[in-house]
Amino acid sequence: MFGFMKKLKGAGTELANKSVKAENKDLMEAMVGAATLIAYADGELKDEEITAIAGIIENSKALEAFGTEPMQEFDKLCKVFESGYRMGRLNTMREIADVKDNKEDSEMVLVMAIEVAFADGECEPAEEKELKTIAQKLGLKLDEYI
Secondary structure (H helix, E strand, O other): OHHHHHHHHHHHHHHHHHHHHHHHHHHHHHHHHHHHHHHHHOOOOOHHHHHHHHHHHHHOHHHHHHOOHHHHHHHHHHHHHHHOHHHHHHHHHHHHHOOOOOHHHHHHHHHHHHHHHOOOOOOOHHHHHHHHHHHHHHOOOHHHOO
8 A cells, every 4th residue: 555655646746847847848948048148158168157057957946857957958059059159049049038928937047147157257248248138038137137
């Protein structure tokens, strides 16, 4: 009987995780995309930026149900950005637009991007330009978050 209850509880947890993942898929893609966009904005992906992205993903409550999927998304996006910045940017801005109607999600996306921009101790002009674009796309004022 206890084995059945354990299986039932495990199935309930798995179902809840799938539900959270379905709800937050756009948020995950927007957060990882924005972070990757900022990391590549100045023309090079720095170790500090990779560390910041990995740390935020690992500690984000909104992304915990995804397991390793956000880092896989980051790896995939890195390949896209390395192939062509403009294509990576276009895809990312579309993902960001998907969360613009949810203020909390929009704030999480923008703040993650800001954290990546300052990961190496300074925000480069190209990174700041992209931060402004992201904030505008999300209907937020960048100055309120820096």
